[in-house]
Amino acid sequence: MGWSCTKKPNWLELPTDLMKNILQRLDTLDIVMSVRYVCALWWNIxxxxxxxxxxxxxxxxxxxxxxxxxxxxxxxxxxxxxxxxxxxxxxxxxxxxxxxxxxxxxxxxxxxxxxxxxxxxxxxxxxxxxxxxxxxxxxxxxxxxxxxxxxxxxxxxxxxxxKSLKLRRMISSYYFNDAFTIAKTMSGLRHLTLSRIWLSDDRLLAILDGCPLLESLDMQNCLLFKFSESLEKRCLEQIRDLQLPKICCQPYKTVMVLPRRY
Structure with a gap:
């Protein structure tokens, strides 16, 4: 019966580029405080x-x-x-x-x-x-x-x-006039995520008009105010990956938005 080789590979013999690729996946804190002290090779990397x-x-x-x-x-x-x-x-x-x-x-x-x-x-x-x-x-x-x-x-x-912008407020706010700024100055946006922000029809419409290349729009954690059926249709037609809030505020009532497939 033949004997199988049980010798373990020596990780120090890995190509430097491969080792560098592996170490780059670590957190910066770990690299600075720990990794560099392991051996001379890692110190040079x-x-x-x-x-x-x-x-x-x-x-x-x-x-x-x-x-x-x-x-x-x-x-x-x-x-x-x-x-x-x-x-x-x-x-x-x-x-x-x-x-x-x-x-x-x-x-x-x-x-x-x-x-x-x-x-x-x-x-x-x-x-x-x-x-x-x-x-x-x-x-x-x-x-x-x-x-x-x-x-x-x-x-x-x-x-x-x-091409990608994510804005998250820690406290929900109605005062978000920067929606018009996004529409005016970021026409090349393809991905936009907004969180804890109140959006009215005119603000959302401005974004749709001003960002014609927009592929994904995530508003799951926002509050839509006066979200009209025509605007919803426009969103569905223009945005490939659309994430709407669960709650939209209409005049005198609050409407639950049911999950959809887009």
């Missing part, structure tokens, strides 16, 4: 600028690491990228200072997510520094009641390649 095309710092346990430490780690990753950074995903700790630092060193940015960064990023800061991101294609931001109102015009004017 850590220092490769092409390793830092993405910052991914989401779902972080803030009880074990402070905001200041997180910002320092993000800055270190930005420095290591040497201008090759294309994607940034940050929860909680982003600030105006960090956004300024990023805008000066990552002018080829394609995708940006800033989630739950309450108080850290101001309307003025977002308006000023987004001007450097002219190649931006995807933007995902969540904000409180007053933050970022008015910034969308700068984003629309300075980011002509923008």
């Amino acid at each position: 850590y220092k490769d600028p092409l390793m830092w095309s993405t910052i991914r710092m989401c779902d972080i346990d803030l009880e074990h690491i402070g905001m200041d430490s997180l910002e320092k780690i993000a800055r270190r990753a930005i420095d290591l990228s040497c201008g090759h950074m294309k994607e940034v995903y940050i929860d909680y700790f982003a600030t105006d200072d960090l956004l300024k630092y990023l805008s000066e060193r990552a002018t080829h940015l394609r995708r940006l997510r800033l989630s739950h960064c309450y108080g850290g990023i101001s309307n003025k800061g977002l308006s000023e520094f987004v001007k450097k991101f002219s190649l931006l294609e995807e933007l995902d931001i969540s904000f409180d009641e007053d933050a970022y109102d008015g910034s969308l015009e700068e984003i629309g004017l300075c980011c002509p390649l923008l």
